[in-house]
Amino acid sequence: MPVPDNVAAALKVINDYFATLQAVQAAPSPAPAVHDVVVGEATMFALNWNGTVDRSDNGIGAWGAHTANKEMMGVSLPEGVLIATCGFTGTWAQNYVRVGKFLGENRVVAAVTKDGKRLIGDIVDAGPARWTHNAIDLTYAMAHGLATNGRAIVSYSIINGVTGQKMEIKGWDFVNGIEILTTGVA
Numbered sequence: 001m002p003v004p005d006n007v008a009a010a011l012k013v014i015n016d017y018f019a020t021l022q023a024v025q026a027a028p029s030p031a032p033a034v035h036d037v038v039v040g041e042a043t044m045f046a047l048n049w050n051g052t053v054d055r056s057d058n059g060i061g062a063w064g065a066h067t068a069n070k071e072m073m074g075v076s077l078p079e080g081v082l083i084a085t086c087g088f089t090g091t092w093a094q095n096y097v098r099v100g101k102f103l104g105e106n107r108v109v110a111a112v113t114k115d116g117k118r119l120i121g122d123i124v125d126a127g128p129a130r131w132t133h134n135a136i137d138l139t140y141a142m143a144h145g146l147a148t149n150g151r152a153i154v155s156y157s158i159i160n161g162v163t164g165q166k167m168e169i170k171g172w173d174f175v176n177g178i179e180i181l182t183t184g185v186a
Contacts, residue, residue, distance in 0.1 A: 035174050036166040038081075040135025042112070042154040043128060045076055047140040049150035061125035063100040067139055075110045075156070076125035076137035078179040084171030085158055092126065099126075107161025112136065114146040114154045123158075133178050 045057045046067035053059065059068030067074060079092045086102040088095045102108070109120050121142045128134040136156055143150060158167045171180050 034168050035170075035172070036168055037155050037157050038135050038169055038172055038174075039153065039155045040177050041133070042114075042136045042138050042143070042146075042148055042152055043132070043134050044140065044143045044148075044150050045125065045127060045137040049140075049143065051140065062096055063103075063124070065122070065124040067124055070140045072124065072139045073119065073121040073141050073145070074124035074139040075112060075121045075142060076127040077110065077123055077156075077158075078128065078130065078135075078171065079126045080130075080171035080179045080181070081169060082123070082126055082171070084180070085167055085169055096126065105162075108167070109159050109161055110136070110156050111159055112138065112142060112146060112154050112156045114148060114152055117146055119145045120159075130179050130181075135172075135177070 044054070046054055046059050047070065048054050051070065053068060057067070059066060061067045061074070061076070065072070065074065067076075079096075082099045082103075083089070083092065083095050086095075086099050088098055088102075103123050108123060110123055111118055111120050113119075119142055121139065124139070125137070128137045136154065138146070138148065138154075146152065146154065148154070158169055159165070160167050172178075173180050
């Protein structure tokens with residue numbers, strides 16, 4: 001018995017609809033955004049803008065660098081960012097040695113930009129303190145090289161010196177512009 005044309009047409013519409021659903025389900029989801037630049041407030045550590053000693057800092061970086069030095073091109077990044085970006089989990093006390101080793105073995109640096117001027121600095125310390133909500137701290141030389149007057153909005157990337165590539169930055173809330181709370185991070 002032949003199928004009436006209107007029924008055949010209806011079946012074709014239904015089959016086409018199901019084929020469309022299968023194609024939509026099979027389509028790959030877009031890749032999640034890779035964040036490799038942080039924009040936020042930069043402050044200074046170890047030395048103040050006028051060169052006096054920052055009394056809230058001991059002048060020694062997390063891995064022993066003498067940060068109260070007017071020539072050092074360096075930065076301090078939040079503990080949570082350092083832990084997560086280096087691929088670790090846990091507390092700062094559990095990870096600071098591993099983070100330092102990772103940074104050294106991969107010659108990791110930070111590229112900091114303000115008003116189109118870009119400087120490269122070693123990651124020499126962990127901070128700023130979470131309660132400040134600052135994105136990065138700069139040494140005296142970095143802050144003066146970028147003309148921050150001690151406080152400014154900057155952007156930074158973390159660069160793997162072995163590959164020359166920007167690293168995906170983790171441990172930072174890109175919507176709210178703050179460090180993500182990591183268990184055990186002060």
